Amino acid sequence: MxxxxxxxxxxxxxxxxxxxxxxxxxxxxxxxxxxPGDIAVIDHLDLDxxxxxxxxxxxxxxxxxxxxxxxxxxxxLGPEILVGAGIPLVDDLGADVMSLTEGHRLRVVDGxxxxxxxxxxxxxxQTAETVAAAMEEARAGLSVQLESFAANTMDYxxxxxxxxxxxxxxxxxxxxxxxxxxxxxxxxxxxxxxxVTLRPYIREYRPVLIGVDGGADAILDAGWRxxxxxxxxDSVSDRALTCGAEVIVHAYRDGRAPGLxxxxxxxxxxxxxxxxxxxxxxxxxxxxxxxxxLIVAVGTHATLVEFLDKGRSGMASTFLTRLRVGSKLVDxxxxxxxxxxxxxxxxxxxxxxxxxLALGVAxxxxxxxxxxxxLIGARVDDxxxxxxxxxxxx
Numbered sequence: 001m002x003x004x005x006x007x008x009x010x011x012x013x014x015x016x017x018x019x020x021x022x023x024x025x026x027x028x029x030x031x032x033x034x035x036p037g038d039i040a041v042i043d044h045l046d047l048d049x050x051x052x053x054x055x056x057x058x059x060x061x062x063x064x065x066x067x068x069x070x071x072x073x074x075x076x077l078g079p080e081i082l083v084g085a086g087i088p089l090v091d092d093l094g095a096d097v098m099s100l101t102e103g104h105r106l107r108v109v110d111g112x113x114x115x116x117x118x119x120x121x122x123x124x125x126q127t128a129e130t131v132a133a134a135m136e137e138a139r140a141g142l143s144v145q146l147e148s149f150a151a152n153t154m155d156y157x158x159x160x161x162x163x164x165x166x167x168x169x170x171x172x173x174x175x176x177x178x179x180x181x182x183x184x185x186x187x188x189x190x191x192x193x194x195x196v197t198l199r200p201y202i203r204e205y206r207p208v209l210i211g212v213d214g215g216a217d218a219i220l221d222a223g224w225r226x227x228x229x230x231x232x233x234d235s236v237s238d239r240a241l242t243c244g245a246e247v248i249v250h251a252y253r254d255g256r257a258p259g260l261x262x263x264x265x266x267x268x269x270x271x272x273x274x275x276x277x278x279x280x281x282x283x284x285x286x287x288x289x290x291x292x293x294l295i296v297a298v299g300t301h302a303t304l305v306e307f308l309d310k311g312r313s314g315m316a317s318t319f320l321t322r323l324r325v326g327s328k329l330v331d332x333x334x335x336x337x338x339x340x341x342x343x344x345x346x347x348x349x350x351x352x353x354x355x356x357l358a359l360g361v362a363x364x365x366x367x368x369x370x371x372x373x374x375l376i377g378a379r380v381d382d383x384x385x386x387x388x389x390x391x392x393x394x
Contacts, residue, residue, distance in 0.1 A: 017088055017108040019061040021100045021115075027051040028214070028235050034058040039106050043098055046071050047078030050188055056081060062088040062108050066097050069126065070134040074145050079131045093123035156317050159253070160276050164324050167289040171271045175228050175246050178291035181207040185215035185226075186280045187235070188299030194332055195222045195298060207296065210287065212280045215299065216240035230286065231279040233259025241268050248272075248286065250279045277317030288325045296330045 017039070024030035025043040028051060034040055036059035043066040044051060055063055069079040069091045082089045090111050097113060097120060100106065107114040111125040124130070162168035183202065185191060195218060201207075202224065211219045213231030217240050220226070226245040229236060233249060241247060241263065247270040251257035255274055263270045275282050280300050287295050300318075322329060 017062045018105060020103050021106050022060075023098060023100050023102050025066075025098060026234075028054065031055060031058055034060055037061050039064060039108065041066075041097055041100055043067050043095075044069070044078075046073060046076045047082070049077040049081060052078035052081040053189075056085045056087065060087060062090065064090050064093055064097055064106075064108070064113060064121075064123070066093050066095055068092050070131070070138060072134065072138050075135045075138040079126055080135065083126055083128055083131050089126040090123040091126055093121040097121040097123075153319060156276060156320060160317070160320075163275060163285065164320060167285075169274065170286060170289040171248070171273050173228070173246060173248065173271060173286070173290065175208060175290075177208055177287060179293055181205050181294040181296065182210060182287040182292040183207040183296045183298065184210045184212060184280065184283050184287065184300065185218050186212045186297070186299035187214040187218060191215070191218055191299030192222075195219075198296075198298070198332060201296075207294075208287070208292070210283050211236070211240065211245070212283050216243075216245065218299075228283075230273075230283040231259065232257070233262050238266060241266055246271070248282070250275065250282050252276075277321060281317045281321040284321050284325050284329070288328060292328060294330060295325060295328050296332050298332050300331065 019037050019039040021041055022030055022034050022038045023041040027042050027044050027047075030040055030042060031051075031054040034055070038058075038060050040055060040058070040060045040063045042063065045067040047065065047069040063082055069082075069089060070076055079089060079091075088108060090108060090113070093113065100113075100115060100120060104115055106120075112122050113120045157164070163170070183198070185195065199222075202209075208228065209219050209224055209226045210228045210230060211217070211226040213229075213233065214235040214237075216226045216229040216236050220240055220243065225243055226240065228246045228248060229240060230248040231250055233241070233247075247263055247268050249257050249260050249263055249270050249272045251260070251272050251274040253274050253276050257272055257274075260270075260272065273282055273286065275285070277285075280297075284295060284297070
């Protein structure tokens with residue numbers, strides 16, 4: 001029996017973290033209502049980077065994970081991000097911690113979780129040292145994941161061969177894509193910064209804007225309206241779904257679509273797209289099949305660790321989708337870091353002053369410039385005399 005039935009009456013107060021509980025097994029669902037000072041209670045095996053960054057942005061007092069934040073399958077970056085941000089992370093607390101009541105005040109003491117004086121669960125507090133050791137161990141097991149990747153790639157190719165090669169099953173849509181450029185936004189790494197950097201591109205080329213689930217909210221927050229929303233509708237807001245964009249509900253191959261009921265409840269016109277891959281894969285395949293001239297992707301997954309963060313089932317579809325789209329695809333992820341401004345304000349001021357000085361020297365070297373400088377000087381003298389006379393009169 002877990003420690004939920006035991007009591008402790010004397011609890012040391014040093015190092016105590018306290019706050020109201022916010023409980024949700026789905027991390028991206030929790031971050032929608034998580035506030036600074038709350039204690040996040042999740043059930044997230046192999047905490048990925050995107051989820052960790054979303055948690056850090058919410059500034060919780062602590063993160064309690066019913067599962068292991070690092071299982072050893074691969075070197076996931078989530079725990080390192082949380083610990084590096086100074087947010088206490090308690091791991092492997094077990095299923096009992098998910099039965100905590102939303103909003104009840106918790107105390108976390110050295111890996112022990114208390115609700116009132118009741119000890120609910122005990123776990124492992126992660127530190128920089130334990131995270132580094134777990135990462136080193138996980139790197140040693142990457143070969144197993146690569147073998148799984150190869151197996152899943154062949155399995156996905158067999159199941160979705162007609163879709164990948166011939167576009168069989170792609171639904172008809174009303175959004176005009178043929179011959180246009182398409183910008184696909186996924187809530188991934190650096191997606192907000194990259195959207196800001198891409199503003200000149202969006203203004204000039206007016207691409208079709210496709211938001212993948214919560215990516216639609218990112219487009220709205222940046223000041224635009226998405227032309228299309230693709231996904232299983234688990235992390236997109238009602239505001240985005242009702243903004244007038246065409247909605248494509250991603251369904252499983254057997255026709256089940258968990259997000260369909262929500263869309264129907266909002267009475268939003270929609271199209272169902274059954275496919276085995278992930279929603280970002282569906283968006284790329286749809287844009288390619290409908291004749292997109294260029295596909296610009298923001299926040300999508302591209303590296304081995306990012307594929308693994310999606311889970312083995314999602315790795316193969318993304319890999320093969322990128323092969324299918326080919327040279328049309330331009331990955332804009334990280335473009336904000338590539339073009340980050342490295343000139344300080346002081347340097348910029350000195351540069352402007354140097355330019356003005358050079359302009360003054362150039363004017364002084366010509367007859368017309370000397371005449372203009374003389375006129376400006378006379379005008380300044382007149383203004384000075386006028387101001388001095390005004391003060392003398394007072």
